[in-house]
Amino acid sequence: MEENATVSFAIIGSGIAGMSTALHLSQFGNVVIYTKSQVISGSTPLAQGGIAGVVSKDDTFESHIEDTINAGRGENKRSVVEVLVRNAPQEIQFLRDLGVPFEKEQHLEGGHSFPRISNVKDISGKVIAEVLAFNVLANKNITIQEYADVYHLDAQKKQISYRKKNKKYSVVSDFIIIATGGYSSLYRDSTSPKENMGDGISLAIEAGIKTKDLHKVQFHPTVLNKQRDNKPQLLLTEAIRGFGATIINTEGEQFIDPLLPRDVVAKAIYDEEQRQKSKNCVFLDARKVPNFADHFPFITETLQNEFFLDPQKEVLPITFGAHYCMGGIETNIWGETSCTDIYAVGECANTGVHGENRLASNSLLEGVVFARQIARDIAKKIKNKNRIWHKEREERMICDEVSSDHGISDSYNTIFLQTIRNTLSQYLSIETEKEKKQKNIQIAKDVLWRIRDADTFSFLSQKNKMVFVLVQQLVQDAEDALY
Ligand SMILES: Cc1cc2nc3c(=O)[nH]c(=O)nc-3n(C[C@H](O)[C@H](O)[C@H](O)COP(=O)(O)OP(=O)(O)OC[C@H]3O[C@@H](n4cnc5c(N)ncnc54)[C@H](O)[C@@H]3O)c2cc1C
Structure with missing residues (x-):
């Protein structure tokens, strides 16, 4: 039997966005973070490059704004970009004050016209996640529910x-x-x-909350072209190119300026692969990067231990890979979604800040800036004396219903995910030519119809049904964007 527990703030996810929001909201009431696995999880601990923001006196907000909008091909919402960029110094300081030991010098990354990336070697995200987790765990008003996999959202209740x-x-x-x-x-x-x-986005779609531009996915141009079991492919951070690495083809020709925005570089690699009809024809040449191992200790160790590659002696095989989602749950500058008192923040949100393409190192920043925007908005709401809310209530554990994903065939679910991954990679990645896009979208739609119509659809796990909902919307958004 189910009974309802109540909390003031329920946060789903413990990346930079979830944990920063929790720290801010803890001053107002009891916060519970529900997270699918351990507290340190998601993309945040994988971030290598760092966090963008104007720190040097020689840099300007206007320049960071212009770079962000140039990368976004002018499709960004300028007012949101202003919020992002102008709050960046304060948020970088906030992370420093919590304990993140950013290096003294900022470094340069592709698409930025000034070295404005604050980092901790090539493990910026890991250190930020650890520092945030330490502060969250030490905060009496925050409870963390680890291994709590949220599968349903009722927006009305x-x-x-x-x-x-x-x-x-x-x-x-x-x-x-x-x-x-x-x-x-x-x-x-x-x-x-x-x-x-994309669980949170699926939850939102199912709850009738507006999403936007799910087809807008950013592909990182320098991903090691080697698969790993149960692990993402190894990212070779933009910062390596900032230190002088080049991108070459099998003839040793530098076919693209490596410091152009990542969508431009990724498209050039896609075109080169199409031209050579091969997935194995592009390389990152970092042999001349001075003191590679000192700047990139994590990458050096991973390359050597897992792939037996030495970046100072040999070129590294690369391809482009899905890296960041510009699309997501539609929000305003306060993180509000289309449903009252439900907010979205970080990569699952679509504030309009990134336009067509996110500028490197603007996403950790987005998580921490919009976390505070949400806290500001909620502060205004709870100061309204007519508003009744549950500041003092504690979460109570409730229902003891045994969960089961009803006799799912594991292999069917595995095949489903493989089909989805192959379909998205093949038909909804970097192609820009309209006619080819139309054809590709039709193929993807046919695949989805076949999955939906098959008797086996009912054997899909609840999670995979959520995936299906998201992918259907993504394909629909891609089609709508064509006309
Ligand atoms: C390899 C790599 C390198 C990157 N480098 C940089 C960089 O240098 N600079 C930069 O700015 N950006 C970088 N990015 C992007 C950046 O890391 C992410 O955009 C950012 O960390 C997203 O933070 P987030 O808090 O929104 O989500 P995440 O950090 O992804 O956290 C999501 C959280 O939600 C939880 N969750 C998901 N589903 C559920 C569910 N159903 N129930 C409960 N919990 C759930 C997850 O377990 C996780 O805790 C990089 C990304 C990658 C993958």
């Missing part, structure tokens, strides 16, 4: 349901914040952790 250790629970909350990251791992070649399947 403000209720979320999650599974934990084969039990199901439901919680009603005054405010719900979705911070579940992106869905890049739905593509075959991807830099994102397998758990980032």
Whole structure:
């Protein structure tokens, strides 16, 4: 039997966006973070390059704004870009004050016209995630529910349901914040952790909350062209190119300026692969990068230990991979979704800040800037004396219903995901020519129809049905964008 527990703030996801929001909201009431696996999870700990923001006196907000809008091909919402860029110094300082030991010098990345990336070697995300987790765990007003996989959102009741250790629970909350990251791992070649399947976006679609531009996925141009079991492909950060690495083909020709925005570089690699009819014809040449191992210790170690590659002695095989999702749950500058008191933040949100293409190192920044925007908005709401809310209530554990995904065939679910990953990678990646796009979208739609119509659809796990909902919307958005 289910009974409702209540909390002031239910946050789904513990990346930079979820944890930063939790820290801000903890001053107002009890916060519970529900996260699918461990507290340090999602894309945040994988971030290598760092976080963008004007720190040097020689740099300007106007320049960061212009770079962001240039990368976004002018499709960004300027007012949102202003919020992002002008709040960046304060948020970088916020992370420093929490304990992130950013290096003294900022570095340069593709698409930026000034060295404005604050970093901690090539493990910026890992250090940020650890520092945030430390502060969250030490905060008495924040509870973390690890291995709590949220599978349902009732927007009217403000209720979320999650599974934990084969039990199901439901919680009603005054405010719900979705911070579940992106869905890049739905593509075959991807830099994102397998758990980032867009759950929060599927929950939103099912709950009738507006999403936007799900077809807008950013492909990172320099992903090591080698697959790993249950791990994302290794990203070779833009910063390597900032230190002078070049991109070459099998003839040793530098066919693209490596410091152009990542969508331009990724498209050039896609074209080169099409021209050579091969997935194995592009390389990153980092042999002349001075002191590679000092700047990129994590990458050096991973290349050597897992792939037996030495970046100072040999060129590295690369391809492009799904890396970041510009599309997501539509929000305004306060993180509000189309449903009152339900917010979205971080990569799962679409604020309009990135336009067609996110500028490197603007996404950690987005997580931390819009976390505070949400707190500002909620502060205004709860100061309204007519508003009744549950500041003092504690979460109570409830329902003891045993969870089961009803006799699913594991192999069918595996095949389903493989089909989705191959379909998205092959038909909804970098192609820009309209006619080819039309043809590709039709093929993807046919695949989805066949999956939907098959008797086996009912054997899909609940999670994979959520994936299906998201992919259907993604294909629809891609088609709508054509006309
Ligand atoms: C390899 C790599 C390198 C990158 N480098 C950089 C960089 O240098 N600079 C930069 O700015 N950006 C970088 N990015 C992008 C950046 O890391 C992400 O956009 C950002 O970390 C997203 O943060 P987030 O909090 O929105 O989501 P995430 O960090 O992805 O966190 C999502 C959270 O939601 C949880 N979750 C998901 N579904 C559920 C569910 N159903 N129930 C409960 N919990 C759920 C996950 O477990 C996780 O805790 C990089 C990304 C990758 C993959």
